Amino acid sequence: MTPPATASQTAGPYWHLIEFPEWADLLRPDGPNAAIAGERITLEGTITDGDGAPCADVMVEIWQADPEGSYEGAFHGYGRCATDKAGRFRFVTLRPGPVRAEGNAFQAPHIAISLFARGLLKQLITRLYFAGEPLNDQDPILAAMPSGRRGTVIAQRAADGAWHLDIRLQGDGETVFFEV
Numbered sequence: 110m111t112p113p114a115t116a117s118q119t120a121g122p123y124w125h126l127i128e129f130p131e132w133a134d135l136l137r138p139d140g141p142n143a144a145i146a147g148e149r150i151t152l153e154g155t156i157t158d159g160d161g162a163p164c165a166d167v168m169v170e171i172w173q174a175d176p177e178g179s180y181e182g183a184f185h186g187y188g189r190c191a192t193d194k195a196g197r198f199r200f201v202t203l204r205p206g207p208v209r210a211e212g213n214a215f216q217a218p219h220i221a222i223s224l225f226a227r228g229l230l231k232q233l234i235t236r237l238y239f240a241g242e243p244l245n246d247q248d249p250i251l252a253a254m255p256s257g258r259r260g261t262v263i264a265q266r267a268a269d270g271a272w273h274l275d276i277r278l279q280g281d282g283e284t285v286f287f288e289v
Contacts, residue, residue, distance in 0.1 A: 133190035135202040141185040147176030147203035151271040152220065152237065152264070155196045159280035163196025168225040171200055171237075178206035178215070207244050217244035217251065224276070234287045237274050238263045258285050 135142050136149060152171070156164040168191055175184035188200050207215040217238055224233040238245055240263050245251055251259055261284040264274040276284045 130190065132188055133198075133200050135185065135188050135200065137201075141183075142203070145175070145184050145203065147184075149270060150202060150204045151269070152198075152200040152202065152274070153267070153271055154198060154264075154274040154276060156192055156198065156224065156276045156278065157196055158278050159283075161277075161280075163192070163194070164226060164278065165192055165194045165196055166227050167192040167196070167198070169198045169200075170223040170225070171202070171220050172223075173202065173220040174205040174208050174218075176203050176206050178208045178218070180208075204239070210249060214247065214249065215244055217242050217248040219248075219250075222276070224278075233278070234289050235276065235284050236262050236287075237272070239272060240265050254285050261285050 131137055131140070134140070137143070156167050156169070158164055168189065171186075171188045173186040174180050175182045175186060180186065184203065186202075186205070188202060190198050190200060192198050202220075205218045205220060207218055210216045219239075220237045222235050222237055224235075236250065238248070238251060245263070251262070254262070261277070261282065262274070264272040267273045278284070
């Protein structure tokens with residue numbers, strides 16, 4: 110006898126994990142980073158699928174170092190938000206500093222990004238780097254990427270301290286994702 114077929118199961122949706130929109134503001138007055146000094150920035154962008162359609166049900170998480178490039182200090186560098194109906198995400202945080210790498214090297218200031226969405230069996234992981242950052246040329250992770258694809262992880266400066274990075278899940282212009 111043939112066993113009955115079972116329904117396929119993907120990860121998500123993650124709506125119960127994003128019921129706290131305040132987690133997208135790492136600098137909120139009642140939060141753990143309220144008194145930490147540094148350059149205040151906004152990170153924003155749009156997440157699209159392989160056809161260029163906005164992804165309206167993505168949970169976006171960020172993890173970053175503090176303005177001195179440390180993960181050990183008082184700065185709480187974790188945030189989470191949901192994309193809206195147009196696939197947009199937005200975080201308020203401090204610009205991270207260069208992170209020490211092996212030897213005397215430094216990684217360019219960056220923010221780790223994880224994406225969780227319906228249809229994904231595991232999260233997608235990428236990084237956001239800052240356009241014009243002198244250390245980008247020496248960053249070992251950026252150097253390991255094909256030169257024609259590095260632009261998919263480099264945020265561009267927008268108005269009023271905002272940094273903009275669009276993320277494409279697949280297809281032409283696909284963002285570089287890491288196998289972790």
